[in-house]
Every structure is written in C-alpha cells, then in structure tokens.
Amino acid sequence: MRTLLLAVVLSLVACAQQPPQDDSLYLALGQQAGITRIVEGMLLNIAADPRIVRHFANVDIVRLRNKLIEQICVEAGGPCTYTGDSMEESHKGQSLTRSDFNALVENLQAAMTAQGVAMPAQNRLLARLAPMRAQIIER
Numbered sequence: 001m002r003t004l005l006l007a008v009v010l011s012l013v014a015c016a017q018q019p020p021q022d023d024s025l026y027l028a029l030g031q032q033a034g035i036t037r038i039v040e041g042m043l044l045n046i047a048a049d050p051r052i053v054r055h056f057a058n059v060d061i062v063r064l065r066n067k068l069i070e071q072i073c074v075e076a077g078g079p080c081t082y083t084g085d086s087m088e089e090s091h092k093g094q095s096l097t098r099s100d101f102n103a104l105v106e107n108l109q110a111a112m113t114a115q116g117v118a119m120p121a122q123n124r125l126l127a128r129l130a131p132m133r134a135q136i137i138e139r
C-alpha cells in the first residue's frame with residue numbers, strides 16, 4: 001500500500017514538472033489536414049510567383065512538401081518530429097535575400113487566408129518562423 005502511494009505521488013510530481021504541451025496553434029491551423037493544405041497552397045503560390053520560383057526549379061518538391069509539413073506541425077506545437085536538414089544547411093549557397101524571404105512569407109499568408117485561418121493564428125505561426133530568417137538569408 002505504501003509503495004502504491006509512493007508511486008502515485010511520484011507520478012504526480014513528474015506530471016507537475018512537465019509543462020503541458022500547448023497545441024492551440026496546431027489546432028487553429030487545422031491539425032495535420034489543415035497544415036497539409038496550407039503547405040500545398042503555399043507551394044502552388046510559389047510556383048506562380050516570378051519573384052522566387054526560380055529557386056525551386058531543381059528541387060524535390062515532394063520532399064520539400066513533406067519536410068515543411070513536419071516543420072510547421074512542430075512549430076505549431078503539434079505531435080510531429082522534424083526529420084529534415086537544418087535551415088542553414090538547406091538554404092546555403094542560394095544567396096537568399098530579405099526580399100526572397102518576404103515573398104515566401106506572403107505566399108504562406110495567402111495560403112493560410114485561403115484556408116480560412118484567422119489572423120491571430122497566422123501571426124502566431126509567422127512569429128515562430130521569423131527567428132529562422134537569420135539562418136536562411138545570406139544578404
């Protein structure tokens with residue numbers, strides 16, 4: 001009995017020490033299905049964007065799609081693991097600029113709007129991605 005009580009107390013302490021996972025952004029983006037539609041919408045927008053489409057000419061788009069879905073899921077607090085390369089590794093040598101970055105963000109915003117994602121949720125995702133800019137752009 002005393003051992004059982006000890007086990008219960010220890011598991012309660014363990015629970016209390018783990019901050020609850022905040023998946024509210026993941027839910028606001030429509031979970032896996034919503035994030036998939038957002039990423040695919042963004043890639044379609046990029047395909048029609050003369051400012052940046054050239055960067056994607058020789059890219060394995062299926063891989064990029066899958067890695068972006070994983071990454072956005074993780075950033076939104078969803079139950080995923082990112083298995084792709086680092087942001088530095090995947091963008092090095094592309095000489096990406098601040099304007100390239102902004103163009104991609106615009107395409108992402110348009111895709112989220114098309115999926116009916118509310119503005120506060122859009123801004124939360126962008127705020128999670130913004131710190132990656134330093135690893136992505138070169139000049």
Ligand code: HEM
Pocket residue numbers: 052055056059060063064067068071083084085086090091096100101102104129130132133136
């Ligand atoms: C917040 C901004 C961005 C995020 C979160 C992001 C995310 C990613 C991810 C997850 C990958 C896949 C890595 C892998 O294959 O393991 C990737 C690759 C790539 N990204 Fe980005 N990216 C961003 C900005 C940009 C911009 C601005 C451009 C160009 C205009 C760009 C062009 C590319 C290209 C061409 C690849 C494929 C590289 C290759 O396969 O060799 N990305 N990015």
